[in-house]
Amino acid sequence: MTTIDLTDTSASAVSSALINARRAAGNQAVGMVLTFVVVVDEATHYDAMRSALDAGREHPSRVLVVITRPGRGPARLDAEIRVADSRPGDTIVLRLFGELAKHADSVVLPLLLPDTPVAVWWPSKAPPVPGEDRLGVLAQRRITDSAASSQPIRALHQRAVSYQPGDTDLAWTRLTPWRALLAAALDQMPGATVTAATVEAERSNPSAEILGSWLGGRLGVEVTRRASSGPGITLVQMTTSGGPNIAPGDVVLSRPDGILAQLDLPGGPIRPVALRRRETAELLAEELRRLDPDDVYATVIKGCAPTERSA
Amino acid sequence: MRRDSEEPSGNPLRDPQDRRLPRIAGPCGLVIFGVTGDLSRKKLMPAVYDLANRGLLPPGFALVGFARRDWADQDFAQVVHESVKEHARTPFREETWKQLAEGFRFVQGDFDDDVAFDTLRKTIAELDVARGTSGNHAFYLSVPPKFFPNVVQQLKEHGLADSQGGAWRRVVIEKPFGHDLASAQELNRIVDEVFPTGSVFRIDHYLGKETVQNILALRFANQLFEPIWNANYVDHVQITMAEDVGIGGRAGYYDGIGAARDVIQNHLLQLLALTAMEEPVSFEAHALRTEKQKILSAVTLPDDLDLHSARGRYGAGWQGGIHVPGYLQEEGITRTSTTETFAALRVDVETRRWAGVPFYLRTGKRLGRRVTEIAVMFKRAPHLPFTSTATEELGANALVVRVQPDEGVTVRFGSKVPGTAMEVRDVTMDFAYGESFTESSPEAYERLILDVLLGDPPLFPRHEEVELSWQILDPVIEHWETLGAPETYAAGTWGPPSADEMLARDGRTWRRP
Numbered sequence: 001m002t003t004i005d006l007t008d009t010s011a012s013a014v015s016s017a018l019i020n021a022r023r024a025a026g027n028q029a030v031g032m033v034l035t036f037v038v039v040v041d042e043a044t045h046y047d048a049m050r051s052a053l054d055a056g057r058e059h060p061s062r063v064l065v066v067i068t069r070p071g072r073g074p075a076r077l078d079a080e081i082r083v084a085d086s087r088p089g090d091t092i093v094l095r096l097f098g099e100l101a102k103h104a105d106s107v108v109l110p111l112l113l114p115d116t117p118v119a120v121w122w123p124s125k126a127p128p129v130p131g132e133d134r135l136g137v138l139a140q141r142r143i144t145d146s147a148a149s150s151q152p153i154r155a156l157h158q159r160a161v162s163y164q165p166g167d168t169d170l171a172w173t174r175l176t177p178w179r180a181l182l183a184a185a186l187d188q189m190p191g192a193t194v195t196a197a198t199v200e201a202e203r204s205n206p207s208a209e210i211l212g213s214w215l216g217g218r219l220g221v222e223v224t225r226r227a228s229s230g231p232g233i234t235l236v237q238m239t240t241s242g243g244p245n246i247a248p249g250d251v252v253l254s255r256p257d258g259i260l261a262q263l264d265l266p267g268g269p270i271r272p273v274a275l276r277r278r279e280t281a282e283l284l285a286e287e288l289r290r291l292d293p294d295d296v297y298a299t300v301i302k303g304c305a306p307t308e309r310s311a
Numbered sequence: 312m313r314r315d316s317e318e319p320s321g322n323p324l325r326d327p328q329d330r331r332l333p334r335i336a337g338p339c340g341l342v343i344f345g346v347t348g349d350l351s352r353k354k355l356m357p358a359v360y361d362l363a364n365r366g367l368l369p370p371g372f373a374l375v376g377f378a379r380r381d382w383a384d385q386d387f388a389q390v391v392h393e394s395v396k397e398h399a400r401t402p403f404r405e406e407t408w409k410q411l412a413e414g415f416r417f418v419q420g421d422f423d424d425d426v427a428f429d430t431l432r433k434t435i436a437e438l439d440v441a442r443g444t445s446g447n448h449a450f451y452l453s454v455p456p457k458f459f460p461n462v463v464q465q466l467k468e469h470g471l472a473d474s475q476g477g478a479w480r481r482v483v484i485e486k487p488f489g490h491d492l493a494s495a496q497e498l499n500r501i502v503d504e505v506f507p508t509g510s511v512f513r514i515d516h517y518l519g520k521e522t523v524q525n526i527l528a529l530r531f532a533n534q535l536f537e538p539i540w541n542a543n544y545v546d547h548v549q550i551t552m553a554e555d556v557g558i559g560g561r562a563g564y565y566d567g568i569g570a571a572r573d574v575i576q577n578h579l580l581q582l583l584a585l586t587a588m589e590e591p592v593s594f595e596a597h598a599l600r601t602e603k604q605k606i607l608s609a610v611t612l613p614d615d616l617d618l619h620s621a622r623g624r625y626g627a628g629w630q631g632g633i634h635v636p637g638y639l640q641e642e643g644i645t646r647t648s649t650t651e652t653f654a655a656l657r658v659d660v661e662t663r664r665w666a667g668v669p670f671y672l673r674t675g676k677r678l679g680r681r682v683t684e685i686a687v688m689f690k691r692a693p694h695l696p697f698t699s700t701a702t703e704e705l706g707a708n709a710l711v712v713r714v715q716p717d718e719g720v721t722v723r724f725g726s727k728v729p730g731t732a733m734e735v736r737d738v739t740m741d742f743a744y745g746e747s748f749t750e751s752s753p754e755a756y757e758r759l760i761l762d763v764l765l766g767d768p769p770l771f772p773r774h775e776e777v778e779l780s781w782q783i784l785d786p787v788i789e790h791w792e793t794l795g796a797p798e799t800y801a802a803g804t805w806g807p808p809s810a811d812e813m814l815a816r817d818g819r820t821w822r823r824p
Contacts, residue, residue, distance in 0.1 A: 173331075176331050176332070179329075179331075179332055180332050181335070182324055183335075184369065186322045186323070186324050187322055187325075187335075187337060188337055190321060190322070191321065218323045259405075259406045263370040263371075268338075268371070268443035269441055271370035271442065271443060272409050272410050272413065273370035274364070274404065274406040274410045275406075286331070290331075294331075296326060296328050296329045296331070
């Protein structure tokens with residue numbers, strides 16, 4: 001691991017220092033598939049960076065950690081370059097002081113890898129309209145996390161009204177294993193019609209809202225919401241009317257402890273199934289697997305827009 | 312390649328746009344015969360666990376072990392536990408283990424033991440109730456080929472091969488698929504008698520490797536390579552699978568089989584087919600198979616096999632700093648053995664695309680290092696506007712698909728040497744899978760087991776392909792059998808001198824992989 005600290009510097013100085021560090025380490029910047037910009041504050045940057053680096057094991061990337069420190073001091077850029085021998089890709093921590101904090105794009109733009117996709121991730125606070133953010137416009141993929149907001153449901157509503165192609169939210173990513181199991185359950189009941197559905201989760205859980213929107217939209221039924229003490233989503237129930245060879249009954253997927261779930265299908269035994277809450281790095285790795293707009297998310301998030309009642 | 316066109320399931324939660332949703336196999340079970348063997352412990356059981364850990368196995372999945380040991384279900388679970396802890400790719404997680412563990416069963420018996428197969432039938436019926444496997448079961452024959460007829464026959468007699476209702480029964484067999492054309496046909500006859508063609512999965516684990524599937528992506532998803540992928544630009548192709556190990560404890564299996572049957576017949580000819588085939592109309596199983604079969608049926612052998620084939624046997628020598636015994640000194644090998652441990656062969660592909668482009672196949676044990684690669688060697692530039700001294704060090708351009716280890720693609724081309732004089736020298740441009748994608752790309756067996764459970768056959772060779780491969784290889788092996796003992800090469804080298812002479816005759820040399 002080579003670490004280089006540059007204070008009061010510029011993007012071009014960072015660029016040439018990076019090339020020198022690479023040359024000194026004897027490895028080239030080969031094989032990197034994307035630039036991953038992490039926009040974060042000083043307090044949470046370490047955890048976010050670790051998740052980004054772990055995700056980089058699946059998607060070798062240049063990680064640009066952008067920490068803004070607005071204030072009355074002079075505009076200044078401090079950079080910390082890390083080139084690891086054990087891991088592909090490189091990491092640059094950029095601290096933007098004073099006036100420069102408002103012009104992060106001017107620092108990031110010269111450091112993007114040529115001709116490869118860019119993803120931006122706001123681990124905690126996201127801009128109101130990510131697609132119009134100065135860094136957001138540079139990216140094909142804009143990843144927010146409404147669950148990390150102090151007001152998750154309000155953040156989710158904001159995601160819904162500000163959606164632009166390329167946006168995605170980790171609250172949606174967290175649902176993939178749930179959705180996979182529910183879809184696989186219905187695979188086994190060809191011809192069965194779902195007449196009602198329930199989602200039970202702890203209060204203010206944006207994933208539960210999104211799951212409700214997805215189920216409601218796909219199944220064409222009203223989805224009942226119930227509150228529980230969590231963690232996260234604890235139960236999904238789909239009432240089916242049965243089909244040609246299928247007895248009517250409920251599909252119940254419940255996960256009281258956040259780790260091991262039970263799947264109960266009409267006419268079958270109750271089966272345990274691993275449904276662990278995933279780490280942030282795993283969620284990011286899933287997000288980065290596809291960088292084109294997620295059309296399913298687009299439909300589902302629009303269904304989460306604030307109604308008159310909830311607004 | 313996964314099929315894009317899902318069969319219309321009518322499932323409202325499925326949406327072709329929704330590419331995050333993985334396909335999870337329906338309720339089912341896997342029965343492994345020869346579950347105490349090496350393959351099962353090192354590859355199959357860990358692959359099953361890794362699949363479960365990735366959320367790709369159905370809740371209620373059942374794993375049944377069948378072997379001679381006197382084990383209870385718990386002993387079996389203990390063995391699986393140990394094998395998973397030691398060999399699984401993904402971290403051990405208690406909840407994944409819990410999901411799997413309730414579905415473990417063990418059946419003790421011999422392959423000709425009627426009682427045991429009856430117990431197996433009852434076990435499966437019990438699992439259908441207790442775990443909801445719905446009558447869907449795959450039988451994995453991880454046993455020496457001489458037992459195949461026995462096991463398959465038993466499955467038939469005990470009604471284990473019959474599927475009822477919408478349920479499926481599938482059988483998985485490992486190479487070798489016979490030892491010549493006649494025996495392969497016999498084996499196919501036995502299996503086809505009991506299982507319909509679509510339910511027979513022949514596993515060639517090479518075809519499950521990401522890099523092998525990447526050959527298709529490289530060739531058919533890019534505009535860059537396909538225009539030069541023909542006799543106008545390609546001089547020849549070298550396909551190598553080298554191992555640095557000897558036969559180890561596998562004398563009983565290996566002696567009498569040899570390198571050509573063990574590797575060329577399946578792995579190398581499959582790699583050749585993927586490299587040389589025309590573009591399939593889709594990535595559906597039958598479309599891929601059609602193209603592979605076309606190419607295999609166009610493969611011809613040279614008229615004089617003595618001039619264009621080579622075989623060898625490793626002698627004692629120093630390999631990587633360790634003194635290793637020769638083949639004849641290995642335990643269980645008789646001094647009169649004529650089995651080859653190195654085989655090299657030139658074949659030609661009689662199509663317009665490949666007319667005049669020889670494909671050189673070679674494989675061997677105790678070679679320089681462990682490597683599998685496909686090297687497409689291009690012709691030299693027809694005219695070099697440099698002085699001959701400037702290009703003295705310039706070789707031919709090459710595109711190398713590295714299958715293992717260090718999976719990736721290398722392109723070799725000429726570049727100017729820094730300095731004032733004009734000098735051109737070979738440089739390489741590298742793409743490494745391990746670098747650009749997953750640190751832990753799925754094991755080939757994970758992919759293949761999942762495909763068996765999903766009933767997705769593109770990566771499995773059909774019996775027609777197996778028979779075509781034997782048709783190609785049979786004359787070579789017959790010829791070699793008249794020649795007596797193979798030439799000896801020192802362990803740790805790249806094979807016998809005759810292999811080099813074979814290429815020298817064509818004015819070429821082997822790449823050092």
